[in-house]
Amino acid sequence: MSNNQQTPGVVAARLSGAELEQNFSDLHAPLDAHEAAVAADRCYFCYDAPCMTACPTTIDIPLFIRQIQTGTPDAAARTIFDQNILGGMCARVCPTETLCEEVCVRETAEGKPVEIGRLQRFATDTLMSKDGHPYGRAEQTGKTVAVVGAGPAGLSCAHRLAMKGHDVVLFDARAKAGGLNEFGIAAYKSVGGFAKAEVDWLMQIGGIRLQGGQALGDNLTIDDLSGDYDAVFLGIGMGGVNALRTDGEDKGNVLDAVDFIEELRQSNDLSTLKIGRNVVVIGGGMTAVDAAVQSKLLGAENVTMVYRRDRNAMGASVYEQDLATSRGVRIIYNAQPAGVHGNGAVAEVEFEYTTQQGGKLSGTGEKFRLPADQLFKAIGQKVTGAPDALKLNGGKIAVTQNGRTSVSGIWAGGDCASGGDDLTVTAVAEGRDAAEDIHAAIS
Amino acid sequence: MADLTTNFAGIKSPNPFWLASAPPTDKEYNVRRAFKAGWGGVVWKTLGEAGPPVVNVNGPRYGAIWGADRRLLGLNNIELITDRSLEINLQEIKSVKRDYPDRAVVVSLMVPCEEEPWKKILPLVEDTGADGIELNFGCPHGMAERGMGSAVGQVPEYIEMVTRWCKQYTRMPVIVKLTPNITDIRGPARAALNGGADAVSLINTINSITSVDLDAMSPEPMIDGKGTHGGYCGPAVKPIALNMVAEIARDAQTANLPISGIGGITTWRDAAEFMALGAGSVQVCTAVMTYGFKIVEEMISGLDQWMDEKGYASIDDVVGRAVPNVTDWQNLNLNYIAKARIDQDKCIKCGRCYAACEDTSHQAISMSPDRVFDVKDDECVACNLCFNVCPVENCITLEPLTPGSIDERTGQTVKKEYGNWTTHPNNPSVFKAAE
Ligand SMILES: Cc1cc2nc3c(=O)[nH]c(=O)nc-3n(C[C@H](O)[C@H](O)[C@H](O)COP(=O)(O)OP(=O)(O)OC[C@H]3O[C@@H](n4cnc5c(N)ncnc54)[C@H](O)[C@@H]3O)c2cc1C
Ligand SMILES: Cc1cc2nc3c(=O)[nH]c(=O)nc-3n(C[C@H](O)[C@H](O)[C@H](O)COP(=O)(O)O)c2cc1C
Ligand code: SF4
Numbered sequence: 078m079s080n081n082q083q084t085p086g087v088v089a090a091r092l093s094g095a096e097l098e099q100n101f102s103d104l105h106a107p108l109d110a111h112e113a114a115v116a117a118d119r120c121y122f123c124y125d126a127p128c129m130t131a132c133p134t135t136i137d138i139p140l141f142i143r144q145i146q147t148g149t150p151d152a153a154a155r156t157i158f159d160q161n162i163l164g165g166m167c168a169r170v171c172p173t174e175t176l177c178e179e180v181c182v183r184e185t186a187e188g189k190p191v192e193i194g195r196l197q198r199f200a201t202d203t204l205m206s207k208d209g210h211p212y213g214r215a216e217q218t219g220k221t222v223a224v225v226g227a228g229p230a231g232l233s234c235a236h237r238l239a240m241k242g243h244d245v246v247l248f249d250a251r252a253k254a255g256g257l258n259e260f261g262i263a264a265y266k267s268v269g270g271f272a273k274a275e276v277d278w279l280m281q282i283g284g285i286r287l288q289g290g291q292a293l294g295d296n297l298t299i300d301d302l303s304g305d306y307d308a309v310f311l312g313i314g315m316g317g318v319n320a321l322r323t324d325g326e327d328k329g330n331v332l333d334a335v336d337f338i339e340e341l342r343q344s345n346d347l348s349t350l351k352i353g354r355n356v357v358v359i360g361g362g363m364t365a366v367d368a369a370v371q372s373k374l375l376g377a378e379n380v381t382m383v384y385r386r387d388r389n390a391m392g393a394s395v396y397e398q399d400l401a402t403s404r405g406v407r408i409i410y411n412a413q414p415a416g417v418h419g420n421g422a423v424a425e426v427e428f429e430y431t432t433q434q435g436g437k438l439s440g441t442g443e444k445f446r447l448p449a450d451q452l453f454k455a456i457g458q459k460v461t462g463a464p465d466a467l468k469l470n471g472g473k474i475a476v477t478q479n480g481r482t483s484v485s486g487i488w489a490g491g492d493c494a495s496g497g498d499d500l501t502v503t504a505v506a507e508g509r510d511a512a513e514d515i516h517a518a519i520s
Numbered sequence: 521m522a523d524l525t526t527n528f529a530g531i532k533s534p535n536p537f538w539l540a541s542a543p544p545t546d547k548e549y550n551v552r553r554a555f556k557a558g559w560g561g562v563v564w565k566t567l568g569e570a571g572p573p574v575v576n577v578n579g580p581r582y583g584a585i586w587g588a589d590r591r592l593l594g595l596n597n598i599e600l601i602t603d604r605s606l607e608i609n610l611q612e613i614k615s616v617k618r619d620y621p622d623r624a625v626v627v628s629l630m631v632p633c634e635e636e637p638w639k640k641i642l643p644l645v646e647d648t649g650a651d652g653i654e655l656n657f658g659c660p661h662g663m664a665e666r667g668m669g670s671a672v673g674q675v676p677e678y679i680e681m682v683t684r685w686c687k688q689y690t691r692m693p694v695i696v697k698l699t700p701n702i703t704d705i706r707g708p709a710r711a712a713l714n715g716g717a718d719a720v721s722l723i724n725t726i727n728s729i730t731s732v733d734l735d736a737m738s739p740e741p742m743i744d745g746k747g748t749h750g751g752y753c754g755p756a757v758k759p760i761a762l763n764m765v766a767e768i769a770r771d772a773q774t775a776n777l778p779i780s781g782i783g784g785i786t787t788w789r790d791a792a793e794f795m796a797l798g799a800g801s802v803q804v805c806t807a808v809m810t811y812g813f814k815i816v817e818e819m820i821s822g823l824d825q826w827m828d829e830k831g832y833a834s835i836d837d838v839v840g841r842a843v844p845n846v847t848d849w850q851n852l853n854l855n856y857i858a859k860a861r862i863d864q865d866k867c868i869k870c871g872r873c874y875a876a877c878e879d880t881s882h883q884a885i886s887m888s889p890d891r892v893f894d895v896k897d898d899e900c901v902a903c904n905l906c907f908n909v910c911p912v913e914n915c916i917t918l919e920p921l922t923p924g925s926i927d928e929r930t931g932q933t934v935k936k937e938y939g940n941w942t943t944h945p946n947n948p949s950v951f952k953a954a955e
């Protein structure tokens with residue numbers, strides 16, 4: 078008999094192929110031309126528009142929406158890509174509800190912002206579906222820059238440098254480029270192999286050589302890079318995962334949420350992916366929400382997300398929390414893990430309620446247990462593998478405004494660098510700005 | 521990349537987008553910011569004689585018409601020419617032109633309809649290094665009461681006379697700005713040509729009252745309980761302006777006279793339409809007063825993309841391209857027969873086409889109990905009303921019938937050959953001639 082949501086343990090194919098396909102389709106369907114025209118018409122073309130300021134890459138949003146309004150979505154896409162070469166991915170994954178759309182004057186006026194993210198996707202999809210690449214390269218400078226990490230930060234930096242006429246060697250520990258676009262972002266935000274297609278499209282500019290499977294640290298040292306290249310940019314993200322520091326953490330089926338998501342993203346047959354009947358996720362950020370929602374979409378019967386503080390302190394936006402609950406995830410606030418129980422593998426997770434006094438979190442003494450076939454840990458990632466020579470700040474590579482590290486000739490940006498807010502769009506902005514600064518420094 | 525550089529009656533600019541003579545061009549501060557934003561040229565706000573400047577009202581000077589979502593569709597104003605002194609304006613023009621040699625700086629002028637004042641002001645303008653002058657024969661309020669503006673523009677003899685003086689006293693190109701407040705725009709255009717004008721620009725604003733305050737019983741804008749007619753501009757006037765531009769472009773006498781198109785231009789597409797009907801440059805006022813200078817970026821990118829797509833390499837390739845297809849009604853092909861078609865996949869079942877056709881037109885659309893709307897070919901006259909009221913783009917189209925097929929409405933075979941009213945059997949003059 079085939080499996081269903083009530084099948085005990087950790088099994089594959091709890092849902093039919095058709096149900097899985099439905100569950101993992103686009104979270105927000107793309108706008109068609111008519112919908113885009115109607116949505117674009119709502120923009121007031123504000124002066125010094127608040128949405129532009131709220132966008133970490135400062136896309137000229139009123140201008141690109143006006144270009145959609147006037148029937149030139151290709152020009153709109155150019156306006157977007159001029160500022161953000163991964164504008165296609167950002168249109169899909171940006172938490173617009175806390176960025177551009179949050180400050181839209183129509184959000185203020187009637188609680189319904191202009192749908193900036195979806196319009197951005199309409200424009201970028203239109204241009205990207207055409208042959209060719211919209212940017213060319215300046216005259217070759219003869220300089221070569223090493224970019225380490227092919228995530229959003231590294232890709233954005235590499236593209237801008239290539240545009241300026243520099244050659245780029247792009248190293249990544251993994252064989253496949255894309256960083257968390259490829260391995261981390263929730264499947265329903267980037268369907269149809271978009272992450273890979275976007276990398277291929279971006280690389281069409283030329284002058285960027287990808288060296289996959291080469292990790293900084295193994296036989297590639299920062300000294301080698303500094304010696305061999307005119308400049309170095311590090312965009313190595315956060316490879317490490319924070320530990321729970323709870324008894325029983327080493328039991329079976331206690332997993333890092335990012336590993337689970339990576340496996341899911343790389344799977345080409347979701348019906349072979351195993352998921353528990355009862356899944357518990359610990360954490361309150363985007364990763365926790367994504368792990369919880371995707372567990373549910375795979376067919377887990379009960380998925381509970383447990384966060385140690387209250388709703389407002391949560392890293393995931395209210396919109397993301399609502400998304401989770403609308404998919405059937407239960408969220409428990411104000412509870413921290415107190416133990417993982419089970420014989421070999423996890424069977425129950427024990428929690429203690431918390432209270433907060435003067436910013437300090439403490440247990441109330443009241444405890445409860447949740448049945449769990451799988452426990453996903455999503456309590457934050459950390460930078461690993463940063464070269465020793467570089468100063469750190471709060472566990473991340475310390476940088477000044479344009480990504481300059483404490484060592485001259487080495488820049489850093491994205492999740493591995495201090496100061497950002499761990500979003501795709503921030504990584505893109507930092508990669509771009511570092512490229513501009515590198516360009517100014519080496520030419 | 522299409523080449524957008526423009527040479528209009530000898531006045532060069534990097535693109536055909538100019539700001540019309542109006543508040544956006546009333547001072548150096550504005551014009552510098554406009555040039556920074558990318559505008560190809562400006563026509564400076566109209567200057568008057570030396571001496572104490574005119575004074576404006578100190579209450580509201582605009583009235584407006586809005587569409588859905590409070591989109592500004594039409595604007596009306598009772599502003600006069602510049603209310604700043606001639607000396608300051610001239611100094612500012614000189615300083616801007618010095619810093620922006622590649623942009624077009626045209627100076628709009630309006631002085632009394634006598635030779636002396638024109639003779640006096642022209643050398644002062646020439647001294648600024650400006651690229652040309654525009655004669656404001658268009659302003660319909662305030663100045664007209666003083667014998668200037670549209671009071672001159674409505675009398676072709678005056679237009680010709682003043683234009684001739686200007687051509688006599690300056691070597692700068694002379695553009696004559698025409699008022700639409702006349703019955704036949706070709707008269708004033710021909711007069712400008714006869715006076716030696718290098719170009720005409722049109723339209724200036726249209727006499728209008730935008731609304732009435734029903735409590736105060738006064739037209740708006742209302743100044744202390746009273747109002748006056750003002751000049752209407754913005755998207756609402758575009759159709760009127762397009763027609764007037766086309767009339768001049770296809771008139772045998774004025775066909776080669778350069779035209780700067782003005783009136784409701786808001787997007788690159790509006791501009792391209794003016795250019796297709798013969799405008800060699802375009803001027804914009806209300807759209808920048810609504811959205812700010814930045815819209816020129818969309819105008820440039822849009823025009824550029826469209827020209828590339830169509831294979832037009834330069835502005836000259838576009839200007840006047842639609843003029844041969846502007847004709848008189850009597851030349852339209854009456855043997856061309858079309859029928860409305862409703863795309864059922866696109867239809868959102870609002871029923872607006874049905875209401876329009878059933879209640880007011882030809883009862884040519886049927887409605888089923890489950891809200892499927894279909895065209896009845898035996899009733900449809902292809903008037904296009906359903907298409908115009910349909911909220912979904914391209915849901916309703918007008919498809920021509922192929923020659924040889926039967927028009928179900930008339931029962932007649934669709935003819936292949938062209939046939940217009942001049943040869944139609946129902947035309948009384950044809951009937952007479954046959955007698
Ligand atoms: C599960 C999850 C969901 C997320 N969802 C969203 C979302 O919806 N919206 C959003 O805006 N953000 C989201 N984020 C955050 C976003 O993905 C990151 O902020 C962004 O990817 C950071 O880009 P980056 O280039 O700095 O790093 P990464 O994307 O992490 O890329 C780093 C790259 O460096 C490589 N690398 C690492 N170490 C080395 C080394 N030593 N040598 C060579 N290469 C190395 C890695 O293989 C990787 O390719 C999510 C993150 C996670 C984990
Ligand atoms: C407030 C205002 C003041 C104007 N002043 C002048 C003027 O001084 N001289 C002139 O030639 N036209 C003047 N105009 C007319 C404009 O230059 C232009 O011809 C007209 O507004 C139509 O263009 P639009 O639809 O783009 O606004 C003025 C228009 C407005 C709205
Ligand atoms: S637009 Fe400026 S000048 Fe005009 S009323 Fe408003 S604040 Fe006053």
